[in-house]
Amino acid sequence: MRDETLSIHAGYEADPVTKAVAVPIYQTVAYEFDSADHGAALFNLETPGNIYTRLSNPTTAVLEKRIAALEGGVEALCVGSGMAAIHYAIVNIAEAGHNIVSTPQLYGATWTLFEHFLRKQGIDVRFAASDSIADIQALIDENTRAVYCESIGNPGGNIADIEALADCAHKNGVPLIVDNTIATPILLKPIRFGADIVVHSLTKFVGGHGTTMGGAVVDSGNFPWERHAQRFSMLTQPEPAYHGVVYTQQYGRAAYAARCRTVCQRNTGSVLAPLSAFLLLQGAETLALRVERHLENTAKVVAFLDNHPQVAWCDSIGRKGTPGHALAKKYLGGQGGPFLTFGVKGGFEEGKRFYDALKLFKRLVNIGDAKSLACHPASTTHRQLTPEELERTGVKPEMIRLCIGIEHIDDIIEDLDQALAATGDASQPMARAPQLRLAASRG
Numbered sequence: 001m002r003d004e005t006l007s008i009h010a011g012y013e014a015d016p017v018t019k020a021v022a023v024p025i026y027q028t029v030a031y032e033f034d035s036a037d038h039g040a041a042l043f044n045l046e047t048p049g050n051i052y053t054r055l056s057n058p059t060t061a062v063l064e065k066r067i068a069a070l071e072g073g074v075e076a077l078c079v080g081s082g083m084a085a086i087h088y089a090i091v092n093i094a095e096a097g098h099n100i101v102s103t104p105q106l107y108g109a110t111w112t113l114f115e116h117f118l119r120k121q122g123i124d125v126r127f128a129a130s131d132s133i134a135d136i137q138a139l140i141d142e143n144t145r146a147v148y149c150e151s152i153g154n155p156g157g158n159i160a161d162i163e164a165l166a167d168c169a170h171k172n173g174v175p176l177i178v179d180n181t182i183a184t185p186i187l188l189k190p191i192r193f194g195a196d197i198v199v200h201s202l203t204k205f206v207g208g209h210g211t212t213m214g215g216a217v218v219d220s221g222n223f224p225w226e227r228h229a230q231r232f233s234m235l236t237q238p239e240p241a242y243h244g245v246v247y248t249q250q251y252g253r254a255a256y257a258a259r260c261r262t263v264c265q266r267n268t269g270s271v272l273a274p275l276s277a278f279l280l281l282q283g284a285e286t287l288a289l290r291v292e293r294h295l296e297n298t299a300k301v302v303a304f305l306d307n308h309p310q311v312a313w314c315d316s317i318g319r320k321g322t323p324g325h326a327l328a329k330k331y332l333g334g335q336g337g338p339f340l341t342f343g344v345k346g347g348f349e350e351g352k353r354f355y356d357a358l359k360l361f362k363r364l365v366n367i368g369d370a371k372s373l374a375c376h377p378a379s380t381t382h383r384q385l386t387p388e389e390l391e392r393t394g395v396k397p398e399m400i401r402l403c404i405g406i407e408h409i410d411d412i413i414e415d416l417d418q419a420l421a422a423t424g425d426a427s428q429p430m431a432r433a434p435q436l437r438l439a440a441s442r443g
């Protein structure tokens with residue numbers, strides 16, 4: 001079935017007992033065993049079923065199936081946040097002494113996790129000098145366990161060449177992990193281009209209403225762990241943390257997802273609450289529609305900002321004349337993405353005046369809400385980074401990121417227009433052309 005249909009139906013058929021059409025919220029911690037033998041078979045992973053919600057929950061299972069279906073994966077694990085998903089995706093296959101190789105432009109908290117937290121755990125994250133395959137390849141050695149990228153970088157808006165990165169990773173016998181939060185599976189399905197593991201912050205566009213934290217790790221089922229059995233012994237040898245199970249033997253193509261659940265989640269407990277799973281499912285139902293409107297409105301805002309005299313520069317995802325354009329054609333069907341960055345003329349101070357003057361846009365650190373959102377990354381999400389680190393992650397000090405919501409486009413543009421009018425030298429009346437607004441609004 002197509003995305004619009006999968007978003008609404010995948011993973012659930014009316015509950016056989018109650019006939020409930022909406023997915024029930026199984027607000028339970030534990031599940032009753034029929035007998036001691038039944039309990040033993042569940043613990044031995046011989047019989048499918050639920051034991052304890054830190055391992056699995058029927059409401060969350062529906063979300064897991066839905067996300068796996070949308071991404072084209074064999075199985076997914078849903079966890080408490082996007083950061084937990086990224087952490088699990090890595091520590092499921094990398095241990096102290098190993099390294100992963102990452103593209104440089106990443107979401108701020110991911111960068112901090114990699115640069116500081118994982119390094120202290122003995123996992124060396126190597127940031128390539130650029131997204132180029134030569135720069136990635138130069139950092140891979142026998143201790144590398146994965147290559148990592150964001151399909152669309154946040155907030156840089158850079159588009160990863162997933163196919164080339166996957167080829168490079170596979171030539172070196174390691175999987176490619178892709179954070180697909182910004183693109184969403186509606187715009188891009190990384191597994192189709194060779195990605196092995198896809199991670200998500202469901203908190204963003206999938207939930208879509210700024211109400212619920214969640215994350216997902218999707219296993220494509222395609223990586224040949226057994227071909228690289230020594231390197232991935234955690235999947236191909238008896239697992240001491242789960243009474244000796246050999247994941248590739250017991251779970252076949254879903255070995256990676258099964259270990260992520262029964263070792264990472266079971267032992268460290270980043271669990272998605274069943275109510276959160278339910279709320280994220282509500283969001284998922286309208287994902288395709290919302291993404292369409294986000295993109296349409298974003299393109300109109302870009303047209304407006306491009307022509308505004310108070311705007312110094314405006315970068316949108318995959319725009320003509322940028323290196324991202326060809327990649328957007330290949331990976332995003334020629335479309336842009338759901339946010340943009342721009343700088344107000346006059347630098348940091350004028351940018352602040354613009355930011356403070358916004359009325360409809362919310363000033364916050366979030367993306368992927370139905371509401372229009374504005375953020376100043378250098379003072380918020382990326383504030384812990386040094387100027388050199390900011391440069392490396394592609395964040396300019398004056399940069400403002402707008403995540404365009406699904407409100408009426410004329411209201412969005414009127415708000416930007418009045419906030420831009422609050423900037424610049426008050427003695428110099430702005431040379432704004434009112435027709436720009438109309439032109440943008442008509443697309």
Ligand SMILES: Cc1ncc(COP(=O)(O)O)c(C=O)c1O
Nearest residue numbers: 081082083107154181201203214
């Ligand atoms: C690309 C990307 N990955 C991961 C995350 C982290 O997600 P969460 O806030 O759900 O932990 C974010 C958050 O903004 C993000 O933008």
